Amino acid sequence: MSTYHFVQPLDVLMIRGNKSFGGDGQHGEAVMPPWPSLFAGAFRSALLGKDAGQLASFAHAGDRLAGDLGAVLGSRDEPGSFAINWLSLAILGAEAGVPLAIVPLPADLVAFDAPRVAPLVSLQPTSPPAGSMASGGLPLVAHLRIARQAKPQAGRWLDAAGLAAYLRGELPARTLSSADLFKRETRLGIALDSGSRTAADGALYTSEAIALDSSVGFLVGCEGDGGQLAKTGHLRLGGDGKGARYRAIAFTAPVVPRHAITARRCFRIILATPGVFAGGWLPERVTRCGAGDYRLEGEGFSARLACAAVPRFDTISGWDLARQQPKTAQRVAPAGSVYWFDDLAGDVGKLAEWVASGLWGDNPDRQRRAEGFNRAWLGLWRRNTS
Numbered sequence: 001m002s003t004y005h006f007v008q009p010l011d012v013l014m015i016r017g018n019k020s021f022g023g024d025g026q027h028g029e030a031v032m033p034p035w036p037s038l039f040a041g042a043f044r045s046a047l048l049g050k051d052a053g054q055l056a057s058f059a060h061a062g063d064r065l066a067g068d069l070g071a072v073l074g075s076r077d078e079p080g081s082f083a084i085n086w087l088s089l090a091i092l093g094a095e096a097g098v099p100l101a102i103v104p105l106p107a108d109l110v111a112f113d114a115p116r117v118a119p120l121v122s123l124q125p126t127s128p129p130a131g132s133m134a135s136g137g138l139p140l141v142a143h144l145r146i147a148r149q150a151k152p153q154a155g156r157w158l159d160a161a162g163l164a165a166y167l168r169g170e171l172p173a174r175t176l177s178s179a180d181l182f183k184r185e186t187r188l189g190i191a192l193d194s195g196s197r198t199a200a201d202g203a204l205y206t207s208e209a210i211a212l213d214s215s216v217g218f219l220v221g222c223e224g225d226g227g228q229l230a231k232t233g234h235l236r237l238g239g240d241g242k243g244a245r246y247r248a249i250a251f252t253a254p255v256v257p258r259h260a261i262t263a264r265r266c267f268r269i270i271l272a273t274p275g276v277f278a279g280g281w282l283p284e285r286v287t288r289c290g291a292g293d294y295r296l297e298g299e300g301f302s303a304r305l306a307c308a309a310v311p312r313f314d315t316i317s318g319w320d321l322a323r324q325q326p327k328t329a330q331r332v333a334p335a336g337s338v339y340w341f342d343d344l345a346g347d348v349g350k351l352a353e354w355v356a357s358g359l360w361g362d363n364p365d366r367q368r369r370a371e372g373f374n375r376a377w378l379g380l381w382r383r384n385t386s
Helices: 037-048 052-060 067-073 160-167 258-264 348-356 366-370
Strands: 002-009 083-092 099-104 109-111 120-122 124-126 141-143 156-158 182-192 199-212 216-223 232-237 242-249 267-271 286-290 293-298 301-309 314-316 330-332 338-346 376-380
Touching (some): 002 083, 002 232, 037 067, 037 216, 037 232, 099 160, 141 301, 160 376, 258 348, 258 376, 293 348, 338 348, 348 376
Antiparallel strands (some): 099 156, 232 242, 267 338, 267 376, 314 330
16 A cells, blocks of 8 residues: 655755766756655655664664564665655645646657747657668667757656646646756855864865755655554755655556557556666566567566667666665666557556556565665557558
8 A cells, every 4th residue: 555745845955866076176966856765765764763772773783673663664684565656746736735746758758949849749659761770679769750850848847637648648738847846056065074074175066956846845655664654754855964844645646547558459668767677778577589579578468669768877876874885876777768568468457567566577676676766657559550
């Protein structure tokens, strides 16, 4: 069972990415939206922070804690039942307590602000022209077709209605700008000398801070908390331990009717959070069977990977608070990556269950799974046969 929480920062957030500072005068960029591990660590710390003794035991012992909290959090090396299963921005609507989810534009949607060009255009999987050569090995290529050349707009987002329409295979009616949701601010910092604990000579740096609009926060879905998580509380988020408050909130995630996929036998999978895949850009359970032939094989279903729109790889890492050391950096497929599948065979219900539980294979990275990576949406593919 999932519970959802609206997390609202009390100050700006320092959401640091994987890039470390270099020499003097370097600038640290913020990651927006943040990785789900930010909230996994914050909520786990909130659970542990209720008892200082438990916090010390968790950090230094190899075994999990006793009782219900131990079952929820597991141990330092083996997570328990608690996991993040949804992360997005959200706006509190006019009706109290109802969040409007806001997500970045997926990779197969392109926004424009130019004359004689539609404000939003979807990429269409089509066969490459005869005689053309490309490095991709999939049967179809995601093409952008517009009336004239125009520069795409960056920093566009879908609201809840737009996301629901998008998953149904429809073109959303509108998009939001990053400026409608948050601002990036620059903060000046001075490094400290570790020995004297005084300002290091000449070590100035700047970093980005995220200032959310007063009505904007984060919508975070949790599962497996076993009733241990309070309905309301406070969190430490991101660099410098900035404060945030959270409260439980009602939310229903958008779902595409299964009969629509059954009728067409084709679908899309869209990454809601970064994908940690053994095959790089290929989701788990998708294997290469031959030249241009990639198959998804799950328990009770199978399909052919026909096309993909995957932006440039991201790199995730993080800070292991229990061990007081950096986490291993991993290359990931970015959130918003889109995969088109056809020739679906088997049980659509089992496919939907696998996608809803995260795109993991037989031997998942349990830590990253608990942190909320590999989460995805199942969408309809209204295939253009013309």
